Amino acid sequence: MALLEVRRVDVRFGGLHVLHDVTFACEAGEITGLIGPNGAGKTTTFNVISGVQTPTEGTVILNGEDVSSLKPHLRARRGIARTFQRLEVFGSMTARDNVRVAAEVAQRRRKHGAAKGSVRDVVNLIIERVGLSEVADEQSDALPTGHLRLVELGRALATGPSLLLLDEPSSGLNERESAAFGELLTELADEGLGILLVEHDVPMVMAICERVHVLDQGMVIASGTPAEVQANNAVQEAYLGTKGAAL
Amino acid sequence: MDVKEILQLVVIGVAMGSAYAIAASGLVVTYTTSGIFNFAHGAIGMLSSFLYWQLTVQDGWPVWLSVIVVVLGFGPAVGAIIEFGIVRGLRGSSLATRIVVTIALMVFAMGLATNIWQGQSASLPGFFPDADPVRFLDVALSVHQVIVIVCALTVAVGLRFFLFRTRVGTAMRAVVDSPATASLNGIKPDVVSQLSWAIGAGLAALAGVLIGPMLQLEAFALTFLVINAYAAAVVGRLRSLPMTFVGAVGLGLFINLVPYVVEHIGFLSSALDGWRYQPALPAVFLFIVLMLIKDSSLRGARPTRARTMRVPTFTESVLGSAGVIAFTIVVAQFLSNDTLNRLQLGFGVGVVGLSLVLLTGYGGQVSLGQMGFAGVGAFAMLKFGGASGNPLGLLAAFALAAPVGALVAIPALRVRGLYLALTTMAFAQFMDETVFRHEGVFGSTSNALGRLSIFGVSTDGDKAYLVTVVTVLCLLSIGVLALRRSRYGRVLTGMRDSELASATLGIDPRAVKLVTFALSAGIAGVGGALMAMANEGAAAEQFALVQSLPVLLIVVVGGVGMVTSAFSGGLALGLMSIVGKQVDISNLDLLLTGVAAVGLSRSPEGWGVGLADQVTRIVPTSRRFAFLPGRPAPQPEPVDEVTPADVTRPSGVRAGGLV
Numbered sequence: 004m005a006l007l008e009v010r011r012v013d014v015r016f017g018g019l020h021v022l023h024d025v026t027f028a029c030e031a032g033e034i035t036g037l038i039g040p041n042g043a044g045k046t047t048t049f050n051v052i053s054g055v056q057t058p059t060e061g062t063v064i065l066n067g068e069d070v071s072s073l074k075p076h077l078r079a080r081r082g083i084a085r086t087f088q089r090l091e092v093f094g095s096m097t098a099r100d101n102v103r104v105a106a107e108v109a110q111r112r113r114k115h116g117a118a119k120g121s122v123r124d125v126v127n128l129i130i131e132r133v134g135l136s137e138v139a140d141e142q143s144d145a146l147p148t149g150h151l152r153l154v155e156l157g158r159a160l161a162t163g164p165s166l167l168l169l170d171e172p173s174s175g176l177n178e179r180e181s182a183a184f185g186e187l188l189t190e191l192a193d194e195g196l197g198i199l200l201v202e203h204d205v206p207m208v209m210a211i212c213e214r215v216h217v218l219d220q221g222m223v224i225a226s227g228t229p230a231e232v233q234a235n236n237a238v239q240e241a242y243l244g245t246k247g248a249a250l
Numbered sequence: 251m252d253v254k255e256i257l258q259l260v261v262i263g264v265a266m267g268s269a270y271a272i273a274a275s276g277l278v279v280t281y282t283t284s285g286i287f288n289f290a291h292g293a294i295g296m297l298s299s300f301l302y303w304q305l306t307v308q309d310g311w312p313v314w315l316s317v318i319v320v321v322l323g324f325g326p327a328v329g330a331i332i333e334f335g336i337v338r339g340l341r342g343s344s345l346a347t348r349i350v351v352t353i354a355l356m357v358f359a360m361g362l363a364t365n366i367w368q369g370q371s372a373s374l375p376g377f378f379p380d381a382d383p384v385r386f387l388d389v390a391l392s393v394h395q396v397i398v399i400v401c402a403l404t405v406a407v408g409l410r411f412f413l414f415r416t417r418v419g420t421a422m423r424a425v426v427d428s429p430a431t432a433s434l435n436g437i438k439p440d441v442v443s444q445l446s447w448a449i450g451a452g453l454a455a456l457a458g459v460l461i462g463p464m465l466q467l468e469a470f471a472l473t474f475l476v477i478n479a480y481a482a483a484v485v486g487r488l489r490s491l492p493m494t495f496v497g498a499v500g501l502g503l504f505i506n507l508v509p510y511v512v513e514h515i516g517f518l519s520s521a522l523d524g525w526r527y528q529p530a531l532p533a534v535f536l537f538i539v540l541m542l543i544k545d546s547s548l549r550g551a552r553p554t555r556a557r558t559m560r561v562p563t564f565t566e567s568v569l570g571s572a573g574v575i576a577f578t579i580v581v582a583q584f585l586s587n588d589t590l591n592r593l594q595l596g597f598g599v600g601v602v603g604l605s606l607v608l609l610t611g612y613g614g615q616v617s618l619g620q621m622g623f624a625g626v627g628a629f630a631m632l633k634f635g636g637a638s639g640n641p642l643g644l645l646a647a648f649a650l651a652a653p654v655g656a657l658v659a660i661p662a663l664r665v666r667g668l669y670l671a672l673t674t675m676a677f678a679q680f681m682d683e684t685v686f687r688h689e690g691v692f693g694s695t696s697n698a699l700g701r702l703s704i705f706g707v708s709t710d711g712d713k714a715y716l717v718t719v720v721t722v723l724c725l726l727s728i729g730v731l732a733l734r735r736s737r738y739g740r741v742l743t744g745m746r747d748s749e750l751a752s753a754t755l756g757i758d759p760r761a762v763k764l765v766t767f768a769l770s771a772g773i774a775g776v777g778g779a780l781m782a783m784a785n786e787g788a789a790a791e792q793f794a795l796v797q798s799l800p801v802l803l804i805v806v807v808g809g810v811g812m813v814t815s816a817f818s819g820g821l822a823l824g825l826m827s828i829v830g831k832q833v834d835i836s837n838l839d840l841l842l843t844g845v846a847a848v849g850l851s852r853s854p855e856g857w858g859v860g861l862a863d864q865v866t867r868i869v870p871t872s873r874r875f876a877f878l879p880g881r882p883a884p885q886p887e888p889v890d891e892v893t894p895a896d897v898t899r900p901s902g903v904r905a906g907g908l909v
Contacts, residue, residue, distance in 0.1 A: 093748060103740065
């Protein structure tokens with residue numbers, strides 16, 4: 004059973020057909036890439052999965068449960084966490100408190116659950132892991148975009164998700180930070196987390212993803228391993244207009 | 251069932267609706283171009299009514315000249331001055347600030363009118379009062395009513411022509427869509443905004459001249475007629491002029507037909523017997539319309555220029571409270587009983603203000619109806635505390651007001667921002683007009699309410715009771731600050747920064763808002779109980795809508811994100827009332843709030859924030875007075891903010907301007 008299944012999702016805004024019969028799946032312990040040109044519907048797909056956008060048709064299935072009718076917070080409680088392309092950091096709080104809010108909410112929910120560390124330990128661990136130790140106590144409004152993306156990642160991880168949706172997490176990071184970030188995602192996946200990654204940095208997607216789905220004009224035009232997708236003519240046409248060098 | 255009678259009511263409803271339509275379209279024009287919802291719109295109409303009465307009836311000017319002076323001179327001039335002097339300073343300020351500034355103007359205008367035309371209970375003749383009524387469909391219409399309907403049609407057609415067929419009108423629509431793009435195309439948004447305020451206020455003046463003769467000239471009643479205009483404008487979702495007209499006529503019919511229906515349906519008329527429901531009908535209509543709006547999308551982060559204040563620690567808040575209480579004990583020894591009583595009332599309202607620090611300052615939700623909850627608290631005190639001053643009455647006040655708050659919040663939280671503010675205002679109007687004035691609530695004559703008696707120690711004396719009120723305010727402040735530092739406080743702050751992100755962390759936005767609303771209502775209830783005990787009796791007037799509006803004002807002026815604003819606001823109200831008595835100016839407090847409006851447009855985060863900056867600069871952190879917040883970080887902080895596009899966007903992708 005796949006961790007996440009998106010089945011035949013359609014989204015229309017009035018006359019605009021944003022997503023058209025989108026179907027794909029994500030597995031636990033894998034990084035799945037979702038790429039496509041601007042306006043292809045990647046963020047809308049994330050909104051549908053996380054419950055922010057109600058699809059016109061179609062279903063979202065998490066761990067075999069149909070979560071299509073659930074509100075965002077209920078999907079979050081079932082293990083979906085996400086970041087935002089257009090940042091949604093809690094700007095008036097420190098980076099640490101951003102992570103702390105998520106950890107506290109998650110801990111409270113798991114009151115009767117399995118062993119858990121104290122919130123403080125969890126927060127420290129995550130801050131260190133995503134690489135925010137040096138700026139953790141600064142108010143997040145003051146931080147540069149690259150750091151804010153890490154704050155959102157840390158905050159998402161603190162909810163203890165089984166599926167992590169990352170919307171352009173590496174934009175704003177420099178090359179070295181990007182590489183470290185890719186490694187972190189690989190480690191997280193190795194620990195069993197399923198990751199769905201929307202990313203413009205195509206070489207990074209090709210390097211770390213097990214499977215890649217390509218969206219164009221609201222349709223999945225190709226799915227497969229990075230190698231398969233790279234070789235796909237339709238992808239090169241849609242993505243670059245011509246046979247380009249990026250793929 | 252009498253067809254002729256119904257027809258008569260329908261025609262009167264249409265005539266009334268036409269007058270509302272004129273007022274409401276002015277409201278829509280100013281709101282869409284400037285993003286400021288003009289709560290003072292009705293007040294401009296009210297002043298125009300009085301001025302028109304002064305010119306025609308008192309000074310004997312010809313009607314045509316008076317109409318020109320009031321509608322084409324006075325109204326537009328007031329609008330242009332407000333735009334220039336106040337509205338321009340508010341760009342990028344928080345929703346609460348933008349709301350209270352025009353509320354301050356409204357309150358100021360009421361103070362002004364009651365001073366200039368003090369005690370004048372005048373009635374204004376309509377146009378051509380001696381002319382024979384016009385017969386239409388077997389119904390008699392006065393010439394005045396016909397003129398009102400004709401004026402409304404002219405305004406509707408004229409506005410449509412102006413906005414769609416003239417260069418200036420097109421420029422105005424362009425500014426609504428995108429001020430930046432419009433200015434790149436050679437349009438000056440400031441000029442357009444000023445023009446729209448002049449037009450809007452001119453329409454308010456016209457409505458005032460037309461409505462005045464249909465009612466008694468009375469400053470408060472005429473000002474609150476604006477709720478009818480709000481209701482009509484909300485039908486048009488604050489942007490569509492045709493729908494606004496539909497809403498206005500619908501409201502006119504609703505107000506006129508509902509009493510008829512109630513009267514003819516047995517169980518309804520017996521159920522409503524003894525309840526003054528008719529004055530609350532516009533509020534009920536507004537509430538129904540607001541509930542039909544579907545606005546369930548989650549709000550994302552948006553930057554404004556508000557800042558983050560440091561939250562005092564528990565020790566700081568306790569030490570600060572001890573200082574404030576000690577200071578009060580000392581000062582109280584030197585004050586007269588009358589002064590003490592005015593301060594008790596001031597700080598009682600301060601407690602109601604504290605409820606808004608939690609709801610608005612921390613939670614980003616704006617309520618204009620806190621006195622509605624305060625009245626519920628006073629009612630509970632009356633029933634449970636009674637003459638004996640049982641302190642359990644205060645608990646009861648909280649315990650009764652909080653669920654009422656939750657009950658209001660369940661429907662009200664379907665909308666947000668400005669719409670939520672309007673919903674709470676409708677609630678307060680309903681409580682004011684219908685519930686509190688019911689005989690069974692506060693009784694028809696003064697009711698005996700004893701002041702608190704704590705473990706046998708009575709606080710009956712004015713000194714003791716002032717100290718008691720201040721102590722309760724301190725304790726509640728310590729509690730509110732503790733909440734702010736708790737996990738719940740962080741969730742609340744997160745919600746204010748980004749509802750969207752909060753939901754994706756597993757936080758239920760509606761549940762958090764509901765709890766906050768209930769807590770806030772509970773605190774307001776305690777405030778109401780304290781206010782009632784200050785007067786040793788609860789009365790409907792204390793908890794009227796007009797008393798609700800300044801509460802938000804005083805805390806926003808003091809800095810709505812800081813508990814200190816509840817203290818400064820309470821003190822300010824007390825002092826204004828004391829000074830007002832000394833200099834013998836009636837409603838001085840109302841007049842002074844006009845000053846606050848101008849001040850706020852210069853310092854939209856409230857004066858308290860600037861003051862806190864100064865104190866932090868002078869006094870080192872370690873020695874700081876406990877309640878004062880720390881040096882704020884210089885970054886902008888996203889707070890609840892609603893732009894015209896935000897309120898009116900149907901959640902799809904459509905954009906667009908005034909239609």
